[in-house]
Amino acid sequence: MAYETTADGWSATVEGVPQADLPEADRERLRLHREDGMFWRSYYGFLAGLPMKISDHGSHLDPGVIETTFMDREVHAVRVTYDPDIGGDTWYFYFDPGTAQLVGCRFYHDESANDGEYITFEGLAEGGGLRLPRHRGWYVNADGRHLGTDEVGTVRVGP
Numbered sequence: 001m002a003y004e005t006t007a008d009g010w011s012a013t014v015e016g017v018p019q020a021d022l023p024e025a026d027r028e029r030l031r032l033h034r035e036d037g038m039f040w041r042s043y044y045g046f047l048a049g050l051p052m053k054i055s056d057h058g059s060h061l062d063p064g065v066i067e068t069t070f071m072d073r074e075v076h077a078v079r080v081t082y083d084p085d086i087g088g089d090t091w092y093f094y095f096d097p098g099t100a101q102l103v104g105c106r107f108y109h110d111e112s113a114n115d116g117e118y119i120t121f122e123g124l125a126e127g128g129g130l131r132l133p134r135h136r137g138w139y140v141n142a143d144g145r146h147l148g149t150d151e152v153g154t155v156r157v158g159p
Contacts, residue, residue, distance in 0.1 A: 001030070002153070003040060010037035047119075048132055051093050051102050054078065058086035070094040070104050071120055089116070102133075106141065116141050128157025 002013050012019040012032050019032040027033065046053055054061055059080050066077040075094040082089055092106045106118035118141055123134030132155055138147040 003037065003044075005037075005041045010034065010041055012037060047136070048130075050105065051095075054080050054093060056086075058083035066092075067097075068094075070106075070118075073103070075103060108141065114142050117147065125152040125155050127155030130155050130157060 062079040076097050080091045090108045090111050094104045104120045108116040120137040121133035125132045125134040137149045
């Protein structure tokens with residue numbers, strides 16, 4: 001599946017077939033509607049803005065840096081909570097201590113329940129002055145189950 005977004009719209013294709021040409025049952029199963037597309041655009045916009053989103057209105061950055069491991073590598077972690085009207089989640093952002101590159105993040109809706117997911121970042125996709133993680137792997141906090149991987153194919157910045 002591929003998504004493309006513009007300033008005021010989105011489109012999706014599944015194995016090269018535009019969403020408008022898919023049977024309604026497939027569009028429903030895959031949630032290929034404008035509202036869902038705009039949600040994912042906002043969500044991926046949040047992810048693309050990491051780690052700068054740490055300082056957004058409604059976020060609260062813990063003052064200390066945590067030295068820990070993430071995916072078997074030594075990292076520096078920062079903990080950020082968000083106001084309920086922003087989402088109310090708790091996020092951890094993991095940085096390579098030598099380069100300060102963001103290598104992953106983890107979020108919880110309820111940290112004591114170990115719910116939520118973690119996301120790994122690998123490689124870079126570059127274009128128009130932007131550098132985005134090429135691959136994002138999604139996993140469940142509770143059991144490490146792999147949910148899927150997405151890939152940024154092309155980065156274009158335009159008017």
